[in-house]
Amino acid sequence: MSEVRPLHALAGLAMWNARGFVLVGLRRLRRPWTLVPLALGGAFFVYALAIVLAGVQWAHPGGLSGVGGALVLWAIGGAWMAAAARPGTGLSPAEAQILGAAPLRPRHLVAWRVVRAQPGLLAAAAAVGVAAGDARLPHLGAFFGMFVLMETLLVHQVAASLTVGRLAMAGAPRWAQLLPPVLVITTLAAVIGGSVTPVPGLEQGARVMIGWADEMWTLEPAATVLSPLRALVLLPLSPDWGVFAQRLPAALGVFGVVVAWLWSVAGALPEEASSEEVPDEADAGGGPIPRAWPVPSLGATGPAWRALAWRSVVELLRRASPRAVLAVLGVHLAAGGAWWLSQGMGAARDPAATLTGLVLAVILLGPTLVRIDLRADVDRYDTLRQFPIAGHDVVRGTGAGALLGCMLIELVMLAAAGAASTNFVGVGRLLAVLAGGIGALGATALAFALAAWMSLAWPLFERRPGGPGGIEAVGALVAGTAVRNVLLWFALIPAWIGMAVGVAASRRLAPWVGDVPVGVLLQGAGFGIVALIVAELVIRRAGRRLELLD
Amino acid sequence: MISGLRKAWGDHVAVHGLDLTIPGGVVVGLVGPNGAGKTTTLRCIAGLSRPTSGTIQVDGFDLVKQPLDARRRIAMVPDVPRLFPYMTVADHIRLAARLYGVAAAEESLQALIVELDLAGRERSFPGELSLGMRQKVAIAAAFVHQPAVVLLDEPLTGLDPVAIRRLKRTLRRRADQGAAILLSSHLLGLVEEIADRVVVLQQGRLVAQGDLASLRTHRPELAGAGLEEIFLHVTGASDG
Numbered sequence: 001m002s003e004v005r006p007l008h009a010l011a012g013l014a015m016w017n018a019r020g021f022v023l024v025g026l027r028r029l030r031r032p033w034t035l036v037p038l039a040l041g042g043a044f045f046v047y048a049l050a051i052v053l054a055g056v057q058w059a060h061p062g063g064l065s066g067v068g069g070a071l072v073l074w075a076i077g078g079a080w081m082a083a084a085a086r087p088g089t090g091l092s093p094a095e096a097q098i099l100g101a102a103p104l105r106p107r108h109l110v111a112w113r114v115v116r117a118q119p120g121l122l123a124a125a126a127a128v129g130v131a132a133g134d135a136r137l138p139h140l141g142a143f144f145g146m147f148v149l150m151e152t153l154l155v156h157q158v159a160a161s162l163t164v165g166r167l168a169m170a171g172a173p174r175w176a177q178l179l180p181p182v183l184v185i186t187t188l189a190a191v192i193g194g195s196v197t198p199v200p201g202l203e204q205g206a207r208v209m210i211g212w213a214d215e216m217w218t219l220e221p222a223a224t225v226l227s228p229l230r231a232l233v234l235l236p237l238s239p240d241w242g243v244f245a246q247r248l249p250a251a252l253g254v255f256g257v258v259v260a261w262l263w264s265v266a267g268a269l270p271e272e273a274s275s276e277e278v279p280d281e282a283d284a285g286g287g288p289i290p291r292a293w294p295v296p297s298l299g300a301t302g303p304a305w306r307a308l309a310w311r312s313v314v315e316l317l318r319r320a321s322p323r324a325v326l327a328v329l330g331v332h333l334a335a336g337g338a339w340w341l342s343q344g345m346g347a348a349r350d351p352a353a354t355l356t357g358l359v360l361a362v363i364l365l366g367p368t369l370v371r372i373d374l375r376a377d378v379d380r381y382d383t384l385r386q387f388p389i390a391g392h393d394v395v396r397g398t399g400a401g402a403l404l405g406c407m408l409i410e411l412v413m414l415a416a417a418g419a420a421s422t423n424f425v426g427v428g429r430l431l432a433v434l435a436g437g438i439g440a441l442g443a444t445a446l447a448f449a450l451a452a453w454m455s456l457a458w459p460l461f462e463r464r465p466g467g468p469g470g471i472e473a474v475g476a477l478v479a480g481t482a483v484r485n486v487l488l489w490f491a492l493i494p495a496w497i498g499m500a501v502g503v504a505a506s507r508r509l510a511p512w513v514g515d516v517p518v519g520v521l522l523q524g525a526g527f528g529i530v531a532l533i534v535a536e537l538v539i540r541r542a543g544r545r546l547e548l549l550d
Numbered sequence: 551m552i553s554g555l556r557k558a559w560g561d562h563v564a565v566h567g568l569d570l571t572i573p574g575g576v577v578v579g580l581v582g583p584n585g586a587g588k589t590t591t592l593r594c595i596a597g598l599s600r601p602t603s604g605t606i607q608v609d610g611f612d613l614v615k616q617p618l619d620a621r622r623r624i625a626m627v628p629d630v631p632r633l634f635p636y637m638t639v640a641d642h643i644r645l646a647a648r649l650y651g652v653a654a655a656e657e658s659l660q661a662l663i664v665e666l667d668l669a670g671r672e673r674s675f676p677g678e679l680s681l682g683m684r685q686k687v688a689i690a691a692a693f694v695h696q697p698a699v700v701l702l703d704e705p706l707t708g709l710d711p712v713a714i715r716r717l718k719r720t721l722r723r724r725a726d727q728g729a730a731i732l733l734s735s736h737l738l739g740l741v742e743e744i745a746d747r748v749v750v751l752q753q754g755r756l757v758a759q760g761d762l763a764s765l766r767t768h769r770p771e772l773a774g775a776g777l778e779e780i781f782l783h784v785t786g787a788s789d790g
Binding site (some may be wrong): 031072087289298299300302304307308311315316318319377379382383385386387388389390547548550 | 559596618621628634635636637641646648649650675677754
């Protein structure tokens with residue numbers, strides 16, 4: 001028997017995987033029905049990304065580093081959330097079955113976990129290098145900077161997952177396993193919350209949100225706490241080789257620390273870690289499902305889509321366990337509390353505008369964060385399609401729970417904004433909240449409808465449920481979010497026209513309604529109702545696509 | 551009734567002009583080597599895959615022109631059960647009952663729980679069940695609306711001997727009540743035991759069909775042979 005060299009074998013496996021992926025892709029591209037939509041989708045993605053990047057640069061001078069930094073924090077938080085949901089080596093079922101049974105040490109599997117992501121990381125870094133490199137810093141510098149950044153995030157992600165996994169293997173109770181993720185995420189939230197300044201006004205819109213992202217890195221305490229990460233974030237954005245060389249040692253230092261952490265965790269893993277059980281797709285992935293909330297019962301009769309909507313709401317209630325709700329509330333309280341303290345414990349200057357701005361954030365990011373809709377059922381398309389109901393009813397029903405969850409959050413924020421508003425008084429306050437609610441409902445429904453349509457039309461932008469989180473998911477999440485929101489911007493054009501009709505109608509009604517601000521309600525209703533109609537059209541298109549899947 | 555069913559993806563033809571009638575009250579075993587087109591045929595009949603050409607009628611309803619009416623009469627049990635992770639066993643059966651418009655949903659639920667030996671697991675989630683139990687849940691959800699056509703693709707995956715025996719009895723009972731049952735399996739012993747007729751596919755073409763006696767009739771060398779010998783003979787396969 002020849003000498004076994006596990007690392008060589010694993011590197012070979014990664015190369016074969018990458019080669020197979022490219023060959024299968026090229027084979028598919030020979031079909032015009034694959035090539036043409038992909039080319040159009042790719043062109044639209046580049047266009048959407050260009051719009052978003054131009055918007056970011058326009059909004060704030062430090063916008064790119066700010067948004068890049070926010071994505072890095074998102075990847076770090078996401079890695080810890082993924083670690084909490086699925087601790088351990090993070091192998092796929094196929095990897096666990098084949099590699100887990102092979103004569104490999106746990107450290108080899110950890111190495112494989114890092115190696116398998118390299119082709120994707122190299123490709124992403126190359127794409128960023130081509131896009132971000134310019135005359136000041138050659139493409140090679142941007143590529144290398146991006147590669148160091150993503151490699152650090154990947155190693156951090158694997159180390160986080162193993163840290164929680166080790167606790168689980170040692171028999172620590174679930175609350176103890178959740179302690180590291182909760183501590184890291186809450187600390188990040190508090191540091192960020194304590195550093196951002198209040199929103200000066202809603203009219204600043206996206207500019208303010210991008211400004212926040214930049215402030216996270218420049219205001220205290222975030223500037224100090226996050227300074228090691230800042231070197232990493234800024235490395236691919238260096239204006240020239242000189243600055244690049246100045247930032248490189250700090251960035252490599254952070255990388256080295258994270259690698260040392262992974263090495264120490266991997267070395268302490270017990271041998272049985274090689275054959276850990278990987279949950280299959282029927283599992284929820286986070287241990288037993290709590291039955292804390294009472295769930296509504298399914299009525300005996302009614303439209304078919306309502307039965308699927310019931311399933312969707314039940315899933316939302318069961319996913320949002322009291323522990324999860326408490327964790328989310330805790331993180332938000334930490335961020336809000338730190339913000340309040342940083343403002344000298346005084347009231348915010350314009351809480352109504354801040355809250356309305358947050359409603360906008362829920363509309364833009366809701367479908368990215370709350371994925372309890374058709375996208376969560378990719379593995380169960382056949383189950384859904386064999387029911388005797390139309391495709392659009394499936395799309396509408398499966399998305400109902402997520403829409404309801406986001407709408408509840410938006411309505412709470414709008415009600416609080418209405419209560420704090422100084423622009424409206426008396427009945428006007430109620431009408432403003434109602435108008436905001438109808439508008440938000442239309443826009444949110446449209447955002448979710450587009451997300452469902454995209455998952456069927458452009459599945460490459462979608463992360464598979466149960467897939468890796470953290471840095472390995474950020475690409476698909478960012479790309480999907482950018483493309484969806486550019487589509488949303490276009491799809492809302494009829495709604496803006498509806499709003500204009502509402503304005504015109506309110507002017508005509510003005511002589512009859514006196515001081516009652518009916519105009520705001522008509523504007524909101526005009527916007528929201530037209531947006532709902534567009535959402536229904538998108539749902540019909542998505543439903544048709546679902547029916548024609550082969 | 552399947553008439554001239556053809557299914558192709560580009561140059562690859564999975565099913566070549568299949569004609570097949572499955573009358574009510576009959577269990578038909580669909581057998582063939584790997585890649586023969588069994589699963590594609592079942593998916594086409596279930597409405598999950600659109601035929602390239604040909605027609606499929608279920609209880610008089612055209613599957614392409616009247617898909618919802620046709621699907622209301624069909625049940626499909628796949629080889630790997632795809633259950634909703636946050637729905638209990640009872641939730642799955644209730645949801646299916648509601649989507650198919652079953653009037654006495656609770657009575658059907660209780661009857662299926664007993665019939666498939668799921669008692670005590672009504673409140674379990676799929677992640678808490680073995681593969682065999684999950685398969686039983688998929689079968690229960692498929693049977694809740696008393697389908698006229700039952701399609702089963704390797705339905706015994708993960709089932710223990712007792713469950714296999716129960717499923718065989720269940721299928722026989724459904725057939726006796728008038729359902730048309732099309733069962734695809736590589737377990738030729740099972741097919742031989744419960745199927746009234748056998749359909750043999752090879753490379754997407756129907757190479758033989760009928761009951762075992764008729765399959766032997768024109769082949770004197772197969773006198774007294776079981777399905778395994780008949781299968782090897784008509785597909786030209788060698789057992790080495």
